[in-house]
Amino acid sequence: MSLVARIATLAQRDAITTTGIVLSGVWLFLVALFWLLAPGGEGTQGGIARLVVMVGTILPLVLIWLAVRTARAIAVLRAEAADLRQRLAQLRDTAAPRGAPRMAEPEPLAEPDRQPRAPAPVPVAPRPLSRPLAESRSPAAPAEGRALDPVDADTLILALNFPDGPDDSLAVSALRRALQDGDHARVLRAAQDVVTLLAGQDLYMDDLPPDPAPPAVWRRFAEGARGSAVAPLGGIHDAAALDIASSLLERDEIFRDTAHHFLRHFDAMLMRHLPDMDDAQIAVLAETRSARAFMLLGRIAGVFG
Structure with missing residues (x-):
């Protein structure tokens, strides 16, 4: 205090x-x-x-x-x-400023354009993950009466990695689009909180490339398998990172609550969307900053055995 x-x-x-x-x-x-003022009674009190x-x-x-x-x-x-x-x-x-994703205050939506609202396909080929992450802007709620199109897997994957900077227009657009969906917004904000807190300890997801797990293992996890059956998902073996994250989980109540909140929402997101992803998309998903945080914290929490 x-x-x-x-x-x-x-x-x-x-x-x-x-x-x-x-x-x-x-x-x-x-x-x-x-x-003092009560009248005196007769006899001795019982x-x-x-x-x-x-x-x-x-x-x-x-x-x-x-x-x-x-x-x-x-x-x-x-x-x-x-x-x-x-x-x-x-x-x-x-x-x-040192590498944690930050989502600023919402801005008003621009006038709806006359183009179809279905998002264009977004390339999801692996790209370098740089340490600096600039601010991105979260969108306001859609105008009343406008139905949202479902967020496709490629857009969600780009959003889960967060933008590399203000010029990363594809990731910024994907993040803004994904945040309009309530379920995705909860996952993204939980991931943002976790990555920010870890960055405050000089622990950056860009520095923690995991050992790749086969897409089949990710699919087993999405189907409900836990423990040793999905052990390859705990593919981050950096001893210093594991020690820092483990210490935070033990002694910092805020981080512990934030981490468990993130693990629950990311787990639910995988169960919803992983069955619809192909192997290439799963491989790129596993390289995102959000997935790396999930693999690190899940390993410490014993989710993967």
Whole structure:
């Protein structure tokens, strides 16, 4: 937790404690006032009467300090959550210039052109994966009443690799097109978060070429096979990368949640689309930055045995 967040939390906790002390004092004052002003009774009080008096006096104090403790814990959790969100935003801002994909704020759609809306075939031949990745722009939602054409496999593959720079028009166009589909947008944003966090640790997917797995193994994975049956998918063996990612999964709660979120969505995407891809498309998919992150984290998480 940052120093500012810690100071703010301590100040809030002190205010809560002061409130608890004031409420306790008010209650004890009311109890004392009751004893002073209550008419005297005849005879000696029985045991049950004394027990009721004790419970009636102590129980409100217990409830007050239970509420104080709960409020202090909530204040700490809120401060920690705000600090973690700030850390994640700082990681994104510092990692983006060094190779992490970044999707900017949406821009309004241009006037629809008069050409057919079906995307043109996109070449998916392997191309060099450079370290710098420039900003790409995410599209706004389509105009009301316009039905979206399905995103073809070649467009999805280009989007999963993210653009190499502002001049990578094919990848930028593919990314914008894929982000208009809700399912694809969830996968791409989850992949973006994971790759950004890894880049913040100087771990870049461009530096981690995997050992190629046969397309048949990818197909078995899409059909539900797990463990040793799909072990070749854990084809990233860089010891330093595995150590860094494993350490992040163990000690960083934000990264752990982000990684598991990404693994679930990428897994679901493979099950939906891999059966419709040919072997060449699967081979190119396995070389994308998103797939490399999936292979790295899946290996550490034990998805591949």
